[in-house]
Amino acid sequence: MSDSPTPSKALLVLVSAPSGAGKTTLCQKLLDASPHITRAITCTTRAPRGAERDGVDYYFLSEREFQDKVAAGEFLEHANVYGRHYGTLLSEALDKLKSGKDVLLNIDVQGAATIRANAGETPEIQHALVSVFLTPPSMAELERRLRSRGEDDEAAIQKRLALALHEIEQWSEFDYLLISETVSVNAPEKDEDLRRMFCILEAEKMRRERSHPPAN
Numbered sequence: 063m064s065d066s067p068t069p070s071k072a073l074l075v076l077v078s079a080p081s082g083a084g085k086t087t088l089c090q091k092l093l094d095a096s097p098h099i100t101r102a103i104t105c106t107t108r109a110p111r112g113a114e115r116d117g118v119d120y121y122f123l124s125e126r127e128f129q130d131k132v133a134a135g136e137f138l139e140h141a142n143v144y145g146r147h148y149g150t151l152l153s154e155a156l157d158k159l160k161s162g163k164d165v166l167l168n169i170d171v172q173g174a175a176t177i178r179a180n181a182g183e184t185p186e187i188q189h190a191l192v193s194v195f196l197t198p199p200s201m202a203e204l205e206r207r208l209r210s211r212g213e214d215d216e217a218a219i220q221k222r223l224a225l226a227l228h229e230i231e232q233w234s235e236f237d238y239l240l241i242s243e244t245v246s247v248n249a250p251e252k253d254e255d256l257r258r259m260f261c262i263l264e265a266e267k268m269r270r271e272r273s274h275p276p277a278n
Contacts, residue, residue: 077166177191240255
């Protein structure tokens, strides 16, 4: 009988996409559909909004607290977004992976690149890491989705589209490319994106480095 430990099958799933692709909706559907998936709570230096709660929606930190954690190397990734800092604690990801749950990170392309680059420093992260890039089938469809949200003026839409072109160019850095079949926010095609995500997760759990042969 083998004495080697059973490899963990818990995954750290990075989902990135250009703005308007449906990333946030897909991530929420994953969380709603499976009790075995949890999200990594992000740290931020911005103030809480509305009913947001510390330790539930975000970890709200002062600028000093955030920078102290940066200096101590406690972040898996961090970035400055419009003058406020955001970051994912390494301990947050590791603790949730050790619980046996898959950990979901809704993250931008820059953050995903940072995690991939540094994953080798933490074997548990490298073992669990899976990255997925979500994108609509065309720039025309992405523009349609951005406009249908009704949240941005023309200048903002053009800025988002320009950034999207740069982000889409980096798709090959991810483990998987998921072409979104979403037609509208409430369309049944949304479930096709969810189905494909679950296919990815199941396939990753069967990879040989996450599997163990039956005991003799």
